[in-house]
Amino acid sequence: MDTTQLLKGVLDAAVLAVLDRAPTYGYDLVKRLREAGLEEVGDASVYGTLRRLYRAGLLTSELVPSTEGPTRKYYGLNRAGKEHLEAARKAWSEFSTVMTRLLEGEESE
16 A cells, blocks of 8 residues: 555654654654654655744744754744644544544444
8 A cells, every 4th residue: 555645644743743752853853754664754745844834833943053064953842833733643543543443344333
């Protein structure tokens, strides 16, 4: 099954979940998502998602000098971002419960 469309639908939540653990910069975020099992996630998709979430008022950003290269922009969650993540967690839980029942052939309760 091609998971590309599924990934598009959950990338916001995945990015917010990683940032909930600790602020980080774009490349590290991509790496963490891939290590978590989202190997197909593209760099451009993650960077675009970060910009969009920031413009939506869900993230903070801070420029931090790096000893290994240029200054990095670190992103973190603000209060609105944490609230959005909690809503995404609830929606995912409800959606995944329904899909599990459907895929396993169970009747709705």
